[in-house]
Every structure is written in structure tokens, then in C-alpha cells.
Amino acid sequence: MFGWLGRSAARGILTTRYPDAPPTPSEAPVSAHAPEPRPAVPISPNAVAGCPVRAIAPDGVDQGRCIRCARCLAQGFEFSGPVALATAKRPDRPEGPGAILGGAAPLARLGRSIHVFLVDVGSCNACNLEVLSIAHPQYDASRLGIFFTNSPRHADVLLVVGVPTEAMVEPLRRAYDAIPAPKAVVATGACAIRGGVFEGTPGLRSGVDEIVPVDLYVPGCPPPPVAVLDALLRLIGRERTEAPT
Numbered sequence: 001m002f003g004w005l006g007r008s009a010a011r012g013i014l015t016t017r018y019p020d021a022p023p024t025p026s027e028a029p030v031s032a033h034a035p036e037p038r039p040a041v042p043i044s045p046n047a048v049a050g051c052p053v054r055a056i057a058p059d060g061v062d063q064g065r066c067i068r069c070a071r072c073l074a075q076g077f078e079f080s081g082p083v084a085l086a087t088a089k090r091p092d093r094p095e096g097p098g099a100i101l102g103g104a105a106p107l108a109r110l111g112r113s114i115h116v117f118l119v120d121v122g123s124c125n126a127c128n129l130e131v132l133s134i135a136h137p138q139y140d141a142s143r144l145g146i147f148f149t150n151s152p153r154h155a156d157v158l159l160v161v162g163v164p165t166e167a168m169v170e171p172l173r174r175a176y177d178a179i180p181a182p183k184a185v186v187a188t189g190a191c192a193i194r195g196g197v198f199e200g201t202p203g204l205r206s207g208v209d210e211i212v213p214v215d216l217y218v219p220g221c222p223p224p225p226v227a228v229l230d231a232l233l234r235l236i237g238r239e240r241t242e243a244p245t
């Protein structure tokens with residue numbers, strides 16, 4: 001026991017200080033930053049043609065589609081933008097829900113604690129791993145009042161990962177209906193936002209918001225755990241006031 005205590009004292013506290021401090025480079029790796037065209041380099045047709053998910057448009061990058069594959073880096077892009085955290089708008093759907101960044105948080109009246117029901121509607125498991133890692137000691141979401149629950153009836157948040165398969169449409173609707181109001185839905189990862197690399201595949205839906213209303217989108221493939229934490233904190237109005245770098 002004393003050996004264990006000694007090792008713990010020598011290591012110090014390993015839990016992230018985020019959101020009280022910006023995420024460390026390991027918590028927000030280079031690929032967690034949004035790809036942006038280098039100012040001096042116009043967006044080339046090669047970059048547009050080389051993007052495997054058609055995320056590059058003449059006016060920038062559709063963050064909901066981007067899978068951070070880095071193919072555009074050779075064409076004048078770099079991962080230099082801010083860490084791509086949660087957003088309330090799907091870039092390709094300007095008529096979608098208005099941005100809540102800096103505005104009212106849908107679950108603010110719940111105070112300082114929320115319960116999350118995680119549904120995988122067809123992920124490769126990477127989004128699952130990143131989401132669940134917020135419960136591990138390094139991120140320790142419980143210190144922030146964020147808990148996972150196994151029942152939608154006990155949940156405040158429906159957090160969805162993966163590209164929706166037809167078989168999961170009805171279970172996802174039922175899970176949404178079972179959550180008591182007030183509730184919020186977070187689409188996590190490129191697949192949940194608009195199908196990711198599977199967009200357009202027969203038998204799959206192009207995004208969770210074709211099935212249930214989505215309050216927040218968390219871009220990435222997969223998004224880093226700090227982005228998931230940021231989304232959940234935004235729902236209760238406890239996000240960082242300054243964007244992490």
C-alpha cells in the first residue's frame with residue numbers, strides 16, 4: 001500500500017485541468033485542429049479533388065465532413081485552425097438550429113449535473129472509445145458532474161456515434177422518445193454528422209439529424225475527448241469562455 005501511495009505521490013495528478021486550463025498537446029493533438037488553407041496559397045483543384053469526403057469548398061472546409069485524413073496538407077492546407085469542438089450548426093445546413101455558442105444552453109436549468117445515454121448506431125468503434133474515455137481518470141468527467149447512464153429514462157443527453165443504419169433508426173427514435181424533457185442530442189463524429197466516409201452508401205442515413213433533432217455537432221473522425229467534454233459542458237452553459245488553442 002505504501003508503495004502504491006509513493007508511486008501516486010511521485011506521479012502527481014494526471015487528470016486534465018481542462019476546462020479550467022486549455023487542453024495539453026496530447027489532449028488536443030494536431031489532427032484535432034481544423035484544417036485551414038494557408039493564407040498565401042489559393043485552394044487548388046487538386047485539394048478539392050483529393051479530399052476523399054468532398055469536404056473542401058471554394059470558401060473553406062466543411063468541418064462536419066472532414067475526417068482529418070491530412071491529404072490536403074500537401075496542397076497548401078495545414079491543421080492550424082482552433083481545436084474543432086462542438087458547434088450547433090451543420091455547415092451545409094444554414095437553416096439548422098441557431099448557434100448556441102455564447103447563447104442559451106438547452107440544459108442550463110439542470111444545474112451542474114447531467115446524465116448521458118450513449119447510442120452507437122453504426123460506428124467503427126473509434127468514436128465509442130474516445131467518448132467513453134471521458135469517464136476514465138485522465139478526463140474524469142464525473143468531477144464536472146457528467147455521468148453515463150444505461151437507461152434513456154434516467155438520461156438528459158442522447159449522445160450518438162456512428163453512421164445511422166436502417167436497423168438503428170427505430171431504436172434511436174425510441175431512445176429519444178424515452179428521455180424526459182428537457183433533453184438534448186449530440187451527434188459525435190463525422191459519421192453521425194453526415195455519414196463520414198460512408199456518406200451515400202445504400203442502407204445508411206446521412207446523419208443523425210435525419211432521425212432526431214440534434215442540438216450540437218462534434219466534428220472529427222474521431223473527435224478527441226476534450227471536444228466531447230466541451231460539447232457536454234456547452235449544454236449546461238459551463239463551456240470555456242475562450243476557445244482552446
Ligand code: SF4
Nearest residue numbers: 051066067069070072
Ligand atoms: S483533412 Fe482530409 S478530409 Fe479534411 S479537408 Fe483535408 S483532405 Fe478533406
Ligand code: SF4
Nearest residue numbers: 124127189190191221
Ligand atoms: S466518425 Fe470516424 S472514428 Fe467515428 S465512427 Fe465514423 S469512421 Fe469511426
